[in-house]
Amino acid sequence: MDLFEGLGNEFAPAKPTEPRGKKVRKKAAPPVVVPVAAPFVADAQSQERADLAGPALPAIPLRDTLALASFVHPQATREAVLGSARVAYEFKRGKRKTIGFVVGAEGLSVRAPRWVTLRDVDAAIQEKADWILRKLLETRQRHARVEATRIDWKDGAEFPFMGETVVIRLDPKHGFASVGGTLDASDDGAGLRILRLAVSQNAEASQIRDAAQAWLMRQARRLFIERLDHFAPRLGVRWQKLSLSNAATRWGSASADGSIRLNWRLIHFRLPVIDYVVAHELAHLRVMDHSQRFWDTVESVVPDYDLLRQQLKDEAVPRWS
Numbered sequence: 001m002d003l004f005e006g007l008g009n010e011f012a013p014a015k016p017t018e019p020r021g022k023k024v025r026k027k028a029a030p031p032v033v034v035p036v037a038a039p040f041v042a043d044a045q046s047q048e049r050a051d052l053a054g055p056a057l058p059a060i061p062l063r064d065t066l067a068l069a070s071f072v073h074p075q076a077t078r079e080a081v082l083g084s085a086r087v088a089y090e091f092k093r094g095k096r097k098t099i100g101f102v103v104g105a106e107g108l109s110v111r112a113p114r115w116v117t118l119r120d121v122d123a124a125i126q127e128k129a130d131w132i133l134r135k136l137l138e139t140r141q142r143h144a145r146v147e148a149t150r151i152d153w154k155d156g157a158e159f160p161f162m163g164e165t166v167v168i169r170l171d172p173k174h175g176f177a178s179v180g181g182t183l184d185a186s187d188d189g190a191g192l193r194i195l196r197l198a199v200s201q202n203a204e205a206s207q208i209r210d211a212a213q214a215w216l217m218r219q220a221r222r223l224f225i226e227r228l229d230h231f232a233p234r235l236g237v238r239w240q241k242l243s244l245s246n247a248a249t250r251w252g253s254a255s256a257d258g259s260i261r262l263n264w265r266l267i268h269f270r271l272p273v274i275d276y277v278v279a280h281e282l283a284h285l286r287v288m289d290h291s292q293r294f295w296d297t298v299e300s301v302v303p304d305y306d307l308l309r310q311q312l313k314d315e316a317v318p319r320w321s
Contacts, residue, residue, distance in 0.1 A: 070085070072086075073088055078110075080125050082126070089110050092110075092111055094112075096113050103136055107136065110125065146316050154205065156169075162267060163268075221242070231275070235283060237285040237286055239259075242261075244264045245261045275302060280305075
């Protein structure tokens with residue numbers, strides 16, 4: 001089983017299925033089901049504030065708040081105007097029973113049965129407009145956060161290591177023969193950790209990046225093994241093999257034979273988040289699905305897994321390419 005969370009993708013394990021909306025019908029043809037977004041539920045404090053404030057003003061649809069926005073899929077073949085936003089989307093027909101919508105890193109993709117008219121497709125998109133715009137905006141914002149984390153590989157570059165900021169210092173005078181680098185306390189009183197790499201001052205950016213990645217991967221393997229050994233007995237399972245992954249859309253996976261794959265970039269996160277992923281994959285050695293029994297198993301060793309799972313989705317991971 002794979003853990004698809006974070007990394008800027010839209011395919012994380014789903015929460016309870018979203019309610020379905022009205023069906024779009026066509027004579028002598030099966031109905032087209034257009035799902036709607038799950039309703040927003042305020043927390044208790046927000047609801048209390050709303051009650052004290054008196055009757056709420058009518059909500060303004062998201063489509064009416066985006067002025068002159070434009071979302072263009074690179075393989076777009078059709079487009080729609082949703083409120084003030086222009087959405088150019090990829091459209092394909094296939095063997096399916098309903099109209100489907102997918103919002104990914106490239107934009108909106110729409111899939112429809114061969115018998116559905118373009119008028120019905122347009123109507124379904126308008127009915128789904130608020131959900132589409134919300135997802136497109138969230139994806140654009142996530143991409144902007146990721147771009148903001150792009151690392152400029154040089155002396156003084158910074159990146160997170162287990163939730164703390166680390167500063168690179170190029171130190172070719174030290175060999176660090178066995179480990180390639182060493183992590184020291186701050187040398188300027190700022191409180192930041194210093195990663196000294198045995199790389200020359202005139203090294204190419206790619207050389208600095210590769211040296212930092214090699215050091216991080218060694219730290220990741222050491223830590224992952226330690227955490228696997230910590231959680232496996234508590235879950236009553238045995239893991240057999242650890243592999244480090246560099247996947248773009250998944251944090252980890254587990255096989256029935258006890259093989260575990262973990263993305264080395266997890267080392268950027270705080271230890272509790274790493275522990276959630278480790279426990280998640282080990283729990284799959286007992287339950288190879290995402291049923292309630294599986295989540296109960298995860299919760300038995302990581303009680304606040306839901307909060308940590310959300311942090312994994314929300315926090316931007318540094319761009320290495």
